[in-house]
Amino acid sequence: MQNSVDLQPSGKYPRLAAVDSNISVAVQSSCGDCYQHSRCLACQLDNMELMQFNRDVKKPRRVNSGSHLFRMSDPFKSIFTVLSGCIKVYRLDTEGQEQIVGFRMPGDLVGIDAIGTAAYSTSAVTLEPSFLCEIPYAKFKQSSLEHPALQHELVVQLSKVVRAERMHGLNLAGTGAEYRLARFLIDTATQLSVCHSGPHSFTLSMSRGDIANYLGLAMETVSRTFTQFRDKGLISVRRKYISIPDIGLLENILTKEFSMPEGHGASVFQHTIAANC
Amino acid sequence: MQNSVDLQPSGKYPRLAAVDSNISVAVQSSCGDCYQHSRCLACQLDNMELMQFNRDVKKPRRVNSGSHLFRMSDPFKSIFTVLSGCIKVYRLDTEGQEQIVGFRMPGDLVGIDAIGTAAYSTSAVTLEPSFLCEIPYAKFKQSSLEHPALQHELVVQLSKVVRAERMHGLNLAGTGAEYRLARFLIDTATQLSVCHSGPHSFTLSMSRGDIANYLGLAMETVSRTFTQFRDKGLISVRRKYISIPDIGLLENILTKEFSMPEGHGASVFQHTIAANC
């Protein structure tokens, strides 16, 4: 129930994904040099503003696997930017069952939806050792009074999150298992790699059960669909290590014949990967 | 492709729901007297600010059924507050299939998620004659530079929308047909009526197909589930007119045994109906 990041609370959630390391440097130094600066709330600040933001607001840190950034109904204090690693965002329903809201990866913001409420509406836990940048909201808000760019960027990021959540809902509403998993793999590959169309490979830090929960499927269905994709030559799967030789082939799954009900079909919504692409 | 509200474009979408009329008065007069003021972006303004907002920003209007407030990829210009009526928000996927994002009812904001982008990412059409208040974003933004309360309220509303979209996604991911429809009826009843726990009755202005699309079901399943609820005495249905004698009975559907996969269960998330409750 502690408010700030706790190191190794429940001894679960192992594994270390194949994400670029040596980010620690960027983390320690100025926002301007940061790996994920272009996708952070501070991205619109000029040099002077950035210096102040860097000094007064941001709090970069490294956290172990299994650390909770916050838990549901903890008082809302901070937003986090993910620099590396992976964070599972989830909530517990009335029966105490876990409902997975999503997985936050480099460039994502965590906790932004708690603004305007007293407490976080979800929990957030690292699935692997991660670098984060904590942005205490009180300080951010204060700073944003002087820097309208901060306010505006917050609004922009929030509306982007709305669109992302919506697309996930539409995918769940209109598609079957193959489509959902293909979309999940493509989105994950796109976010983890620099944008390109060639082969992708990465390590999923979440379990099959987590993926299933997130996609509204049974764990067994996820597993079966993985092997099905493998048999079709679309991906190679070895436990949590995924490799996609040609992402274009996988995208073929996202076509009408793989949709489900009365033709609710694909969706090309771009998660609008910020600058550098 | 026009930017502003068009009257009767495609001659579809009939019906007039049982919602309080004579709101036109409130619409014509000041924000402070408005029926939905407590849920509008201007809700935090003081009297002086409100006067200015009333004069410079808001543009109330009445629109016929079947009018598009905007269409996907129209340039983003305004946010709308729904005072009465019902608006269908939807998008077209790559195959041109309609995907229904949601139905906006009195107190809801429409188009808020387009902020920070050049164009609307959805279309919005009235399903019945409606009163709306248009808030041109350029003016709003300008006004908000002087009135931080406006900025803050925008952020608060956006984060609320994030949570609402999320809950819908979680419902789709974790539940079966009965659960989804029960949730839909309860949410709709709650929003249309003043908050109370007794009987509710209202007219749905959307078709069974629309409901099905939104809930990720087949139209036939929606129809069957309606009659099933009727046979259980939970509701009475006559075409689009719904009546819920005891909403508590319907809420019993939202319990574990009606969930679907590995126990993803109910959800008590409050859509946090603003003040007056």
Place this chain on the structure above:
DNA sequence: CGCATTATTGACTGGACTCAATATTTGTGG
């Protein structure tokens, strides 16, 4: 009044879930 749209109901099918057994990994302690 009759056609077009929308809703209901039935019969059948199928995709995904459940239950269950097995295989693979990971973690722990001797």
Place this chain on the structure above:
DNA sequence: CCACAAATATTGAGTCCAGTCAATAATGCG
């Protein structure tokens, strides 16, 4: 470092919920 235990994944068999196809009924509109 190995063996065992616990957790996670895979695979198979059978079932069921919800989708599809199709016919009928009820409304709404011209």
